[in-house]
Amino acid sequence: MNRAPDRHRNTALAALIVAAAALAGCNDRQATPPQPVRPVLSVIAEPRPQQRLSVAGTVQPQIRTDMSFRVLGRVIARDVRVGDLIAKNQLLAAIDPTQLELAVRAARADLVSAQAQLVNAQATETRQRALLESRTATEATFETAEQAREAAQASAARAAASLAKAQEQLGYARILAEFDGVVTAVGAEVGQVASPGMTVVSIARPDLRDAVVDVPDGIGGQLAVGTRFDVVLQVNPALKVRGEVREIAPQADPVTRSLRVKIALRDAPEAFRLGATITATLKARTPPRIELPRSTLVERDGKTLLWVVDPATSTVVLREVWLGERTDQTIVVAGGLEAGARVVTAGVNSLSAGQKVRVEEGPRS
Missing domain, CATH: 2.40.420.20 (conserved putative lor/sdh protein from methanococcus maripaludis s2 fold)
Structure with missing residues (x-):
């Protein structure tokens, strides 16, 4: 008799459960937040x-030569010091020439001996030719004399070449200045044994000077030979000269990532001495x-x-x-x-x- 009310209660309970589930779904959808603004x-x-490029650097010579001996020897003279002004063909240094002089004497003696043998061989050839013409000597004897004369002639030529070489090496016992300049460094002292190619004296031409600067790789890549700079002395900014880029390093320094740039100075006064510190400023104005x-x-x-x-x-x-x-x-x-x-x-x-x-x-x- 109670089955009908139970059935009604179950139907109502199921309806409440469905309604609760639907309400929960709606709440979930409403709870999803919008994508935040980042x-x-x-x-x-x-x-x-662009900021004007301005970099510091130093004055350095365009031409610098390391002078050295071409033969081994003990230094007996070095007549210049760092900072000395020198003239072309001035004696800079010398090594002991005794061994080289002896070599010249030996070569000269060899030449005299070879020349005497040549004269004797020539006379023998002349006699054998006369005897051959008078039919009192054989042709084989004459040919032997002719060959001896040719050998003596070759020996004399070789001896003359040896003498010339020995004399040339004797000239290497002294170092002479190749141009007017100033001594920038010395690498040997009197009494020291100098090997061939070892730098003894470094000289530079003071009339041809560069302002040498290091610029960042990115900026240096935009420079070209002929780019103009204003160069001033740091100790006296009132002294200003113009310069043009003469040389740009082909690659950047692997540590500093900078390019070495050489700026040729035009009509620079004496105050721009070698080694002086300068500031170089790019003259050209670049667009924004x-x-x-x-x-x-x-x-x-x-x-x-x-x-x-x-x-x-x-x-x-x-x-x-x-x-x-x-x-x-x-x-x-x-x-x-x-x-x-x-x-x-x-x-x-x-x-x-x-x-x-x-x-x-x-x-x-």
Whole structure:
């Protein structure tokens, strides 16, 4: 008799369970939070004039020669010191010439002996020719005399060459200045045994001078032979001369990542002495350029990209650009990016196209 009320109670309970489940599903859907707006650091890409290149360096000679002996010997004289002004063909140093003089004497004696043998051989050949013409000597005897004369002639020529070589080596016992200049270094003292090729005296031409500077690799790559610089003395900035790049090192120093640049000085006064410290400033003014932190760079599929913030929607979009100069810290945008664009500077590898962002100012470009 109680079955009908039980059935009604079960139906009501099932309806309550279904309603609770539906309500729970609605609550779950409503509990899903929207995608958060990501804060990003960014900068405004603004063209700025490049800073004028100004680097320190020293005055060095364009021509410097290391003078050395060509033969082994003991140094018996060194007539110059560092800083001395010298004239062309002035004696700089000498080694003991005794052994070389003896070699010259021996070579001269050998030549005299060879010449005497040649005279004797020539006389013998003349006699044998006369006897052959009078038919009192055989032709074989004459040919022997002729061969002896030719051998003696060759021996005399060899002895003459040996004498010339010995005399030349005797001349190597002294070092003479090859041009007017100044002594910049000495490498041997009196009494020291100098080997061939060992630097004894270094001389330089003081009239041809360079301002030698080291510039960053990125900037040095933009210089060319003939680029003009203003060069001033650090001890007296009022003294200024013009200079032009004469030589640029073919590769950067592996440690400092700088290029050695030699700037030829034009009409430099005497105050620009060798070794003086100078400051060289690039004369040419370069046009403004957009320079950004290297952290903005995204490289995908062989393309160079930047994340640019769309101010209307506050979303990011990838923009392909073309770069000029790049260093370990900065990049120069040569094309593909308009001035005034806002570029993301951090976390560029974790962004996605169309993602909403909140702009936070970073350091200015």
